[in-house]
Structures are given as C-alpha cells and as structure tokens.
Amino acid sequence: MASTVSISVDAMGGDHGPSVTTSGASMALRRHPDSRFLFFGDVDAIGPEIDRFPALKAVSEVVHCEIAVNMSDKPSQALRRGRWKSGMWRTIEAVKKGDADVAVSAGNTGALMAMSRVCLRTLSGIDRPAIAALWPTLAGESVVLDVGATIGADAQQLVDYAVMGGAMARALFEKTRPSVGLLNIGVEEVKGLEEVRNAGRMLREADLPHLNYVGFIEGNDLGKGMVDVAVTEGFAGNIALKTAEGTARQVASYLREEMGRTARARLGYFFAKPAMRALRRRLDPSRVNGGVLLGLNGIVIKSHGGADARGFASALGRGHSMVRNELQAKIHQDHAHLQPLPETGDGEFLARAAGAL
C-alpha cells in the first residue's frame, strides 16, 4: 500500500469555493496526516487561501485551470465547456492518470456524474454507476444507493448496486459480510416491482460470500438501520433521501417551537441545552457528508454543494478511508463471484442476467 493517500480536489466547486475546500482539507489533514492534496482551479483564488494553512501547503500542489463548471450548468453544457480543461474534469482525470487515489468535488452533481462517466468509464461488467449515500440510523450508519445517478433500474442493475454497496459497507464499516436489503413497498414476496422481485431472487440464489441478502425492506426500516446496505433505483432513492432530510428538519422545527412556547419549556430548554446541541450534531448532514459515485474505474466523492469546512473535511475523510480500505478491489472481488450464475431458478431471468454480464 502507498505510504500516502493522494486526494484530488475540485477547489472551485460548491457554494463557497476555495475558502471551504482548503480549510476542509486542512481539517482532513490533521485527522489523516498521511494525506496529500492536488487542488485544481483558479490559482489566484486558491493561493491566498492555502497560504493560511502552512501544514496543508507543504503537502499540496495547485494546478491552474481557467474554466470552472457552474452549479447551474446542465451536464451536457458542462461537458461541452469543461471537458479536458475545467477544474472538475482535471480533478477526476487525476485519478485516471494515477496522480490521485480519489477525487472529491462539491460541484454540480449532474456534471460530476457525467464527467466521471466519460473520463473514468464504468467498471468492466457494471452497466452504469450509482450514487451511494451514507444514511445515519439508530444502529449507526447504512449505505443507501442509488440516490439519483439514474432513474429506474432492471434486476441486474439492482444486483450490481447491491454488490457495489456491499463493497462500500465492507470498506467503511469493517464488516466481513454486510447485510443487504432491497427497498420495496411491502415485505411479502408478492408485492413490489417485478425488477425488485427478480433482483431478490438473483441475490438469494447467488448467495455471495461477502454479502448477506436479507430480503425486502420498507421506507421505515431505513432509519432503524435494519440493513447495512439498502438498494433501490435512483428516483425512489433520491425521494427517500430528501424526504428523510426534510422530515428531520421538520421535527427539529417542531421541537424548537414547543421548547419556546412557555416559560417552563424555556427553563427546560436551558437545562437541556447540551442535550439539544448533541441532538443537533446527530442530525447535522455534514457529519455524514459525501455521496460516493460507485461503479467507475476510480473513486469519486460528491460533497454537498452547501457543505462548510467540517462537511467538506468529512467528505475528504470518507475518500481517505475508502482508499485505505481498498474499495475498488472489494467491488472487483465481489463482482467476480457473480459471474458464474447459479444454474437453478427461472430460465428467463437468468438468461437476461447473463446477457447483462
């Protein structure tokens, strides 16, 4: 294993640009002193920011790029304007060239996905990439994917998501055989989409060594942390993710309102202040910041556009862990087990599955 982890950073990405990406990197460096950084973007904007952190500056290189992808660019626009030369492209390309082990960007998700796909290409045997989110649960954290890379998925693609999510859970949670569930509407075998039912059969029959398929789960099982990996197609996954974020904020609002309504409640709030702070920390999206683009020839991390330095540091730290825990090798390893599909079972879906491999 390399003695350092090299992280390429889209320095101009996100709502705050270099002020956040550099201070985030400085925080990440304190946590992971074996990191080094490659910043891509406007050298005049990045230079003064990085000067604030001498320790960071000592392990960083800044590569000047004229073009920045805007948060509002459509993926096709971003590719047309920014291919080869934008900071976002070069950040991804650094992974392809082997200059970096992982790429991190807080820029426009659609552009990042499109550029990563064009630049890195999908892993052999994987049809298309997915975005995986880390979901805070009562049991800790789960991997949930796809949260919006694409809409819809057939059975084989859902199986691929399960394999990639399982590898990510092994890399991050240090579990040898993470549990995997398929998100569905009802736990009975008869319910749900045909694709989801077929994916369930394929996962059960494949009985993968590194993945414990437990069956269907429902939306309310996500927060419980019933599985290490929850698999769904991108439309429902994105809606679930954003609904959960919205509901957490809604409950927090209710709580604030009720705690301010009477003198007695305000007194309670005074004593409960440290507890409220702890609660706020647990609900803070920056703690689990960092969606991961899975299924490409390289690891790309998407940070929230609005993330602060702590949030961006968390995304960088996530990338560091996945390199150290060999995410890509784990995906390859698990996917290899899928190739010789079991002979038993429904001929039609096996044929379809085989065709997709």
Added chain:
Amino acid sequence: MASTVSISVDAMGGDHGPSVTTSGASMALRRHPDSRFLFFGDVDAIGPEIDRFPALKAVSEVVHCEIAVNMSDKPSQALRRGRWKSGMWRTIEAVKKGDADVAVSAGNTGALMAMSRVCLRTLSGIDRPAIAALWPTLAGESVVLDVGATIGADAQQLVDYAVMGGAMARALFEKTRPSVGLLNIGVEEVKGLEEVRNAGRMLREADLPHLNYVGFIEGNDLGKGMVDVAVTEGFAGNIALKTAEGTARQVASYLREEMGRTARARLGYFFAKPAMRALRRRLDPSRVNGGVLLGLNGIVIKSHGGADARGFASALGRGHSMVRNELQAKIHQDHAHLQPLPETGDGEFLARAAGAL
C-alpha cells in the same frame, strides 16, 4: 344536504377489532353529533362493545357477517373468500347501495383496495384509484398521493391524481384553489421521469380553475408543506411516506436518548415535559390517521391497522368532513374541466392523453 352523515364501519378490521372501532365511533359521534353508524361484523363480538356506549348504540345498526377478512389475506384470497359476504365487502357495498355516505375500515389495505375497486368501480374517466395520505407539515397538512395503490403511473394518471388530490384538498382544507406539485428529483425542467415532465406540461396547459399547478417539488419540500397536494406514483409515494414515518421516530429516539444521558438533561426533561408531550402529539400518526381511496364511485377511508380509538375516530371524522364538503362532486367538477384538452402543445402527448380519457 342530508341531515345526517351515515358511516359504514368494518367493525372487525384492524389489529384490535370491535373494541377500537366502537370506542372510536363513540368519540367521533361526540365530535360530529349528526353521524350515524352501520357496523358490519360478528354481532356477538360487536354487541357487548357497543353496549358500553348508549349514545352510540342509539344511532347505530349492527349487521351480522360470518366472514372476516384477515390482515394477512392476499387481495385475491380476500376477494375469493369474502366477496358478497365478508364484513369488509358489506361495509363498502353499503356505500354502493346508498345505505352509507362513506365506508371506513382498518383492515388489510390490499384487500380493501381490491374489494373497493370491484364493488364500487372507478369513476368514469378515471383510469385507476389512488390512496391519498394526509401529511403533517410545517404549514399544516398536505395531501400526498398515490402512497401505494399501484406501482408506476403514466402522465394522464398523474394528472388524474392531481385532480383528485386537489378536490380532496378543497374538501378538507377549504381552499378554493389548492396548490399542486409533482414530486420529482430536481426542480429543473430537464430532470426526472418523462411521465412526470409530460404530466407537468399537461397540468400547466390545462390551467384548471380549481387547481394551481406550481411545478416540480422534491422530497424535502413535503415536510415544509410547500404545496397543498403532492402527486407521485405509488412506489415512490409509499417509500416517501414510510421513510418520513421512520425518520420522525428516529429523531424522537435520538431526543429521548440525549434527554436521558446526563442529570442536567434529565432536569431539563422534567421542565420540558409538557413541551415533549406536545411534540409527541404533533408526531402522533393517529392525529392524521386515514388514507383515502380516491377515484371510486364512493368514498372509502383506510385507517391504520394498529390505530387506537383516537386514531380510528380521526379516520371516521375525516370521512364525515369529506361527505359534508362533497368530495365526490368536487372530483367530478374538476375532472370535467380536463375533458376539452387545450389544442396547443405536443401532439403526441395530447393524443396519448386524449386516448386515456
């Protein structure tokens, strides 16, 4: 308008059967003294329960049914065993015959949907029914549909859902032109499913007099109450609903944990107790209990199977309001405006839409 509202009740439905359905009815009667009730089920089980509430007994009739639909019956089983003679069937049939204005059941959702469809049939011009949920929001309440009657929906079906949900919002929230949004993943026109984009175009061009189409919304807009009516197909809608329920419980758990962790926090909890009770009430699903089956020749309310008396009373009260506010007439009225589709716009989707009418 009739001087009383007649409610047929599936007395044996739900986890608790007649003990909850009768005491719930007694509570609903106190709130809506112009109600009368028709209970269908085992007369030996219902009789003693109803005897506890003389005022309820005075306005109720009990109709004996040998057969009860089980919570675990599949829809096809329930129909085979329970058509014509089960308590659930007769509860729905009372609406068809005009003996009741609205039917309420806490029984098995799949069976209730299947029986309602077979018994009542869909409204003329409506392709298929939807289940609408009342979603508590920071702004009050919203109607969200479909939350799981069927999987997938084409553009015309989404438009129908918008019309039915709009009518329900008019009946319940007393707004003259409720706002309607289509649930999507991203607010830009370019994003999302083709069906959702086409439905958006159709709603914008139809410019209905009783419905203010505002565009796409995302999962996190639900809890804000950004629209009165949120429209989506049943798979994503069901996952969103259950994810929100799960997240609310998760945050409440975090709060309990933090409030018990230190002596200071426990003291805070002591003073904040009434505020916590108020919060619990706001998060209590029984407050907004009652999914509504829309798009049938009659109103059918689905109560949560695990609802207590207060929850069941809330579902009954919901039914009462919808009868009093003439939900069905409003759906007819709004849907009639859809028939002459505007001449402008994309020929292909108009042809498709016209074909569905």
